[in-house]
Amino acid sequence: MPVDVILGLQWGDEGKGKIVDLLSKDYPIIARFQGGPNAGHTIIIKGKKFVLRQIPSGVIRDKVINVIGNGVVLDPIVLKQEIENLEANGIELKSRLLISRKANLILPTHRLLDKFYESRSDESKIGSTLKGIGPAYQDKTGRFGVRIGEICMPDFDKHYQSVKELHLKLLKALGCEETIDDKEWFEALEYVKKLKLIDAEYYINEALKEGKNILAEGAQGTLLDIDFGTYPYVTSSNTITASACIGLGIAPGQIRTVYGVFKAYITRVGGGPFPTELFDATGDYICETGHEFGSVTGRKRRCGWLDLEALNYAIMINGVNKLIMMKADVLNELETINICTGYTSSGAEKHFSGLSFGETIHPVYKELEGWKCSLAEVNNASDFPQKLQEYIKFIESHSEVKIAVVSTGPERDESVFI
């Protein structure tokens, strides 16, 4: 049976966690394919909030198997904390958590390197979450990364020490004298060693053969993709559909539906271009109403109008066949809502890709009327206010993809299927 993919179409934090949890009732297996503890996927059920960093968002449903794929970079300290937090909330998961032994580890020195690279105060600062993501992926492609499956090998310690030494030499040469204490990291590693470390590519392909459906969960968003995002203001992994194949070991032909998640507006955390960013009272209003503060770092998210140029780019790169619009409720009170339909420069049309080459562009807006009412009691799309229906139609006609779900609040059941 097929693999369906859920991923973000903007600069992350679109609400992927909520949607993976919602849809996971129809999938026996949820598999995370990239990113690491830079992610924060929020699930809220009857007021109880869970923020998942590395564990897939299917974990709240007690029969779902959760796989951490080879494409993920893992911090054992964060993983241990995540598991303990979930267990403290009555969620038993160790028997349902499978980890690819090919996943690369985030070492304490990766976090230090991340911090050091980001210590510059100029405009080139990426605004990293400082979780060691960039340095860990660098070592993976540099072919000296440490993989989690190695902890069972006799020369694990030798490999770890040699990489650590290399990092410390590099840091020293760059003028960083900080030392590291890796005691906690090793303790966490002992804990992780007892979890189910497997060859996840076999597990997933066998499950497909047995007729099971798999939901692949992406982290970050397409506009943060290492190749197609607003480089260099991106994360260090591919965040797109193709990455589900690489990060889990599945063939492209196995993928059926690609669900693209986006907010009814757009946000970004950290540096980088943002054509529709709002610097006025409306931006502040959206930030406050949408509680736009990072789930991982607590940083204020920059807010702006929905950008269809960027959305269409993301739909194209990912082959999205179903859209999911989040946080429609945040716009409830607005008199008018702008949507960016494209970019221009000196009268010429410009594309999203130009942003990563410093091109100056101007967003072109279409102003739509707001719906000016609460969506709290709406359970059927036919009961949506007329102006929200027009907003949905406008997006669908400009993207040529149907919106399958509109999310009207953070709770699992505040979701209207269309």
Ligand code: GDP
């Ligand atoms: P993710 O990283 O894509 O999973 O998204 P985050 O969890 O980082 O950020 C999404 C935030 O929006 C979380 O605080 C969610 O609880 C919240 N949220 C999700 N859907 C909705 C919605 O439809 N309306 C509102 N008001 N909040 C939502």
Ligand code: IMO
């Ligand atoms: P989820 O999965 C939003 C951003 C950081 C920074 C850039 C690089 O919750 O949507 P990194 O730590 O990866 O080196 O940071 O990417 N970023 C995210 N922004 N949501 C995320 O994840 C993010 N993960 C990384 O803010 O600008």
Ligand code: MG
């Ligand atoms: Mg998030």
